[in-house]
Amino acid sequence: MVALASLPGIAGRLIRTSVLVTVIYRAQLFVWLISGVAPLFMMLIWWELSRDQVIGGYAASDFVAYFLGIYLVRQLTAVWVIFVLNDEIRHGTLSGRLLKPVAPFWFHVAEHLGQMLVRAPIVVTVFCIGASLFDLDLLGIARQLPFFLVSLVLAWIIIFHIYYCVGLLAFWMANSVALDALVWSMYTVLGGTLIPVDLFPEATRSIVALLPFASALDFPVKVLIGKAAGIELLYGFAAQLFWVLVLVALRRGLWRQGLKRFSGAGI
Amino acid sequence: MSLRTLKVLLALIRHSMLAELEFRANAITNAVNTVVGMLLALYFLDAMFAEVGSLGGWNLHQVLALFGVALILEGLLEVWLFPSLHALSEKVRTGDLDYLLVRPVDSQFLVSCSKISLWELPRVLIGLAVVVYAMYSEGALGAGNLAAFLGLMAAGVAIFYSVFLITCTLSIWFVKIGDVWIISYTLMEIARFPVSAFPQTIRTILTFLVPVYFVSNVPVTGAMGMVGWPQVLGAILFAVAFLCLSRVFWLFALRSYSSASS
């Protein structure tokens, strides 16, 4: 195990490398930028629908705030580790990572964090522009930042682990990338990209709200726009913590078992 | 001559499928993913229509049909357009386009059909099934409507193909255009919703600038018996215009390529 003291140094290096790589390979940036706009279109649809009526407790400005928040959180928690893992496991390049004194997991984390550092300003700018265009209470949102940032970090850990675990299935399956579409569909619909979780039917809403997808997307957005307060806030954080613990344990278990099957030369 | 074209097309399809044999398992996962995706979409639509009466004047079944059309288009993208046309930018970069140009077969045809991966066909079929189901639920299932739907769908696909061809042809000049495909995928997500659900400005853009309306909305209006002659005429005109435009543009691009390649 690497001495804790040297972790910040290594982490810094890893993140810095990732940032540089991002700057050079701007193509990926373009894909990420364009593919993220879907929530903004949902925003327009709901805004149009709620022009003169409140729907499920959400007024037009609420919908705008909500979907801008979805855009922000979704972009900031973008995860592509499933492809990286599949590639490394299938082609055996994971071996190279295993030889390093730092666990491969941290390489993957650093790569993502590095990219996020570069992308964050863009997303935040879009958010602010959208917010001012629609006359949102930016001050109110700013006041939510402390809670929001905590929920954002937890959300990132949750969604990162979901994809990481699916990626680790490549130790057993020929190709776990096929599951990416499945996870994405669930994440999109049940996370609140198309409709706020609050607007789901009574019967099923509570179940959806407890799923990790809502914890990773819907909840942090509600925190940001001030729609999660008091008891709801506590429940939300509790759910997030629950999923973090479960998923981290799952990830570590899968990793241990998977390594036993890893032949080193690519499966 | 068309018999020969058909023979060549079949040969290309067979060749592509063999090359992708290892992906035949994908056909199943593809189908499963699509079905799950549709169930989730239905769940979402149920939730949405529980809160609102109509979406841009469309009811649940009509929007469901739209989702089906989007599936068909996405499927065509995966089966046909992406494997064949997107590969153009790579072919330009490696110089493999030269080999394509030396064949005694029309270059646009070859480029457009160089790789057809039928393993992804389940998505198209499921999309069709969804449309038929929506038509049935709406009580609009009839020979006339089906004919109108298929005809307008063909027009929509023609427009979609032309636009995709034009964007991929740009890679002859701008080799880095490689990632423009994501715009098509994003438009597919947007095309799931009726154009009339958006604010006016977006409506205009989605009708005339980026013909999402004619590609996805109009076929559904045909399926549901909502269509009027203006829409049909518009769709046909757009289809013909875009096909001609894409042909002219392709020939122009070839001339440019042969002037600049080295």
Add this chain to the structure above:
Amino acid sequence: MSKAIELCDVSKVYEVYRASDGHSRSLLRYFRREKEFIPAVRDVSFSIDAGEVVGFLGGNGAGKTTTLKMLSGIVRPSSGHLSVLGHEPFKRRPEFLKSITLVMGQKQQLTWDLPALESFHLHGALYDIPAAECRRRIDELCELLSAGDIARRPVRKLSLGERMKCELILSLLHRPSILFLDEPTIGLDLEMQVAIRKFLGDYNKAFGATIILTSHYMADIEALANRVIVLDRGQVVFDGGRQALVKAHVSERRVCLRFSSAVSDESLRPYGELIRLDNEGAELLVPEEQVAKTVAQLLASFPVTDISIQSPSLEQAFPRLLLPREHA
């Protein structure tokens, strides 16, 4: 009788935007790019009869590949008149395309993951060859090239030489009457090079196909082409017999000697330019007119155990052809 290939004052000028350097591909720089005109081929004229095998020589960037691409219709000439089998290549008429073939040694036509046989069948469909006839031709060509069973294995599992054999079979399935071969033997081992040279020679004799061949291996040209066209910086600097080219530029012969006892270098110098002298023997460059006389003197004056006189080769002649131009 009209020629198979005819070029008259053909030129090709490429318009290239000077590549931006550095990482900042800012939009502004994109619009302010400067256009550069690169003349790849300048006023090239020559004609080739049906059934001829011609070697195209020239350094990198001399215009060989561009000329081949113009002849196969891929690139449009900026000016001049080009005719292949009576067609204007750039019009890319199907009848024209069916009678030519282009093989680029550095680029592959075969589908990587499939057996070459599948690519052959696709090729047959593209060129409208009936299935039975296609199979017959595949067998015939496999036999000629001693390709055996390699066509059944996935292309990615073949060695470079085996792949090249399959590429050639693919290119010849439609019995083209003109073959454009751009470095077909590049990267191959000696045995494979010899096999392919023999095959092309046999093919030319059997089917009377016209062949234009570019290669950096002089041995290819010496084995196949009696006529060479040399390009330098886009212009034809030589068009004629291979032997004539060599004769014109190589005026001395290399004489290799072995001795039974030690010999001093001063004693050898009067007979010619001494290139090498060691325990193995010596090598002298002797002007061609004096070879016979000098050799007789060497044999008389020295304890020679072995002597050989090397014929001048294209390898020696070729660089000299380009040399004066470099100092022009």
